[in-house]
Amino acid sequence: MSKRYPPEVREKAVRLVLERLDEFESPYAAAKAIGPLVDVHYETLRVWVKKALAEGSRPGGKGGSGVSDAERDELLKLRKEVRDLKQANEILKLASAFFARELDPRHP
Known part of the structure; x- marks a missing residue:
């Protein structure tokens, strides 16, 4: 329903x-x-x-909003780039945490 x-x-x-x-x-x-x-x-x-x-x-x-087509295209491109960089940053954070744990002498 x-x-x-x-x-x-x-x-x-x-x-x-x-x-x-x-x-x-x-x-x-x-x-x-x-x-x-x-x-x-x-x-x-x-x-x-x-x-x-x-x-x-x-x-x-x-x-x-008074934004020209060229500016809108550039804005979309930059937003995509920011999104991609944020995603890469998250991956790097996870990888660094993983390797830090692996290199920790207290880790069996």
């Missing part, structure tokens, strides 16, 4: 995903991460976001 969500919950959840969409690889990943935070099933949220994007909602909730 499907759960009915009030329109306010739907609007808030979609707005939150659209505002943070650039932090995730896809709308699916954003919905999967944000859905539990707003108590909405991630698949339901993904469908809502997909519909909002198809209707012309802009990620970040800004319609015409």
